[in-house]
Amino acid sequence: MSIISRGFRGRRHEAAADRVPPGQYVTRDFPVLSAGPTPHTPLDQWDFSIAGEVDKPRRWTWDELRALPSEEVTRDIHCVTKWTKLDTLWRGVSVDTLLDGLETSADYVVQYSDGGYTTNLPLEDVTGGKAWVVFEYDGQPLAPAHGGPARMLVPHLYFWKSAKWVRGLQLRAQDQPGFWEINGYHNYGDPWREQRYWGD
Amino acid sequence: MAGTAVLGRLTWRAADVVEIVPETPRAKTILFDVPGWPGHRAGQHVDIRLTAEDGYQTERSYSIASAPDGWRLALTVVRIDEGEVSPYLTDELRPGDRIELRGPVGGYFVWEPAQGGPLLLVAGGSGVAPLMAMIRLRAAVGSDADIRLLASSRSWDDVIYRAELERLASGGLTVVHTLTASRPPGWEGYARRVDAAMLAEVGPSPAEQPKVYVCGPTPFVEAVAEALVTLGHEPARIKTERFGPTGD
Numbered sequence: 001m002s003i004i005s006r007g008f009r010g011r012r013h014e015a016a017a018d019r020v021p022p023g024q025y026v027t028r029d030f031p032v033l034s035a036g037p038t039p040h041t042p043l044d045q046w047d048f049s050i051a052g053e054v055d056k057p058r059r060w061t062w063d064e065l066r067a068l069p070s071e072e073v074t075r076d077i078h079c080v081t082k083w084t085k086l087d088t089l090w091r092g093v094s095v096d097t098l099l100d101g102l103e104t105s106a107d108y109v110v111q112y113s114d115g116g117y118t119t120n121l122p123l124e125d126v127t128g129g130k131a132w133v134v135f136e137y138d139g140q141p142l143a144p145a146h147g148g149p150a151r152m153l154v155p156h157l158y159f160w161k162s163a164k165w166v167r168g169l170q171l172r173a174q175d176q177p178g179f180w181e182i183n184g185y186h187n188y189g190d191p192w193r194e195q196r197y198w199g200d
Numbered sequence: 201m202a203g204t205a206v207l208g209r210l211t212w213r214a215a216d217v218v219e220i221v222p223e224t225p226r227a228k229t230i231l232f233d234v235p236g237w238p239g240h241r242a243g244q245h246v247d248i249r250l251t252a253e254d255g256y257q258t259e260r261s262y263s264i265a266s267a268p269d270g271w272r273l274a275l276t277v278v279r280i281d282e283g284e285v286s287p288y289l290t291d292e293l294r295p296g297d298r299i300e301l302r303g304p305v306g307g308y309f310v311w312e313p314a315q316g317g318p319l320l321l322v323a324g325g326s327g328v329a330p331l332m333a334m335i336r337l338r339a340a341v342g343s344d345a346d347i348r349l350l351a352s353s354r355s356w357d358d359v360i361y362r363a364e365l366e367r368l369a370s371g372g373l374t375v376v377h378t379l380t381a382s383r384p385p386g387w388e389g390y391a392r393r394v395d396a397a398m399l400a401e402v403g404p405s406p407a408e409q410p411k412v413y414v415c416g417p418t419p420f421v422e423a424v425a426e427a428l429v430t431l432g433h434e435p436a437r438i439k440t441e442r443f444g445p446t447g448d
Contacts, residue, residue, distance in 0.1 A: 002249070002251040002300065003298050003300055004253055005251050005288070005297070006292075007288070008250045008288050009252055010250065010252045010256045010257075010284060011284040023249070023257070023258075024259075031443070032418045032422075032442050033442060034440060035308055035309070035439060036425070036435055036438050037426065037428065037429050037435045037440065038425065038426070039435070081261055082260055115435060116436065145418065183306065183308045197305060198209070199209030199210065200210070
């Protein structure tokens, strides 16, 4: 039973409630959450790798990644710090494209980034049209503060599960909690079940 | 990192408002008693939840500004005119009211006295709140850690915790202000946005390997973190906490 906050009326958003997970509010801004300085890797030194439990590791340079088929995706995103942003527009390469034809026995994946950030999730959460490596936001190259040159987009989970400055995916037989996951945040992070913190 | 965060489920707790302290024209500190509060580490935050009479709920996160002190918690809230929650907290809430809160949250942007110094704390506006928890903890346990606080505010009247910082600043705690919009007559301190030259003058040098904590609005934190890296501070030793939109 919740405590009524005397005199609190609140500001309900006109968006259909079925688009705003519990405890979230809709923002038009695009706030930023990162734990350290923004890294700046020159594009000619940038690459993206698929490593770990795979028959053959894969690697793309920036130009090679940009030459892969990309798609435009419009999704709602939900940050654990409570904001939800509706209808965000991205362009990127589907993880299905990156994993196409790959042999693996892995059940988990760790995204790893410049600056040392990591985040973990089940492999099935990045396959089947659920995840992308994106390099454009709203028709423009992705800004460094938002994870440029490229970040992950896994919009069905809280946004810390979409690593900024991503440099690769490590496929793993066993789960391995990432940066926020060892610092008090939920291992899976489903916004619709409000899995924000350990024990949620 | 093991043991840096609180184990187990973070349950919603009743939080009773015991006192409201005006800090600046726009900021107030709200002191709560939270029965059963498990304690926290300096730098962590809490989630608060407000419920309207018709059941509508909303949640926000606020940094804890107080050092661990039993069931007592201090949150400092800046009124954002178009905000949904901060005008309620700063204008409507009164001692005797009760809201819900859970935490503590976050195991990264934290400092323990046992980690020692030197520390460089860089605050933009109300970003000083979690850094104040570190400064208060240092005082509470009698730590002699070398801590430098560089606080950026719009004006002298906008400096949060000004009197307490003046009182605490001695014996290893250095407090430096920069005022970006207006200065009182005769002001001889910094009068510009934080930049690399200022950070070099205030802070321990990169060679002293200070632990650096930066908290403030996103553009402020981006600029400060960038300048710190340029000066030679190891990115892994720079911890940041950003709030608000990016400004671009």
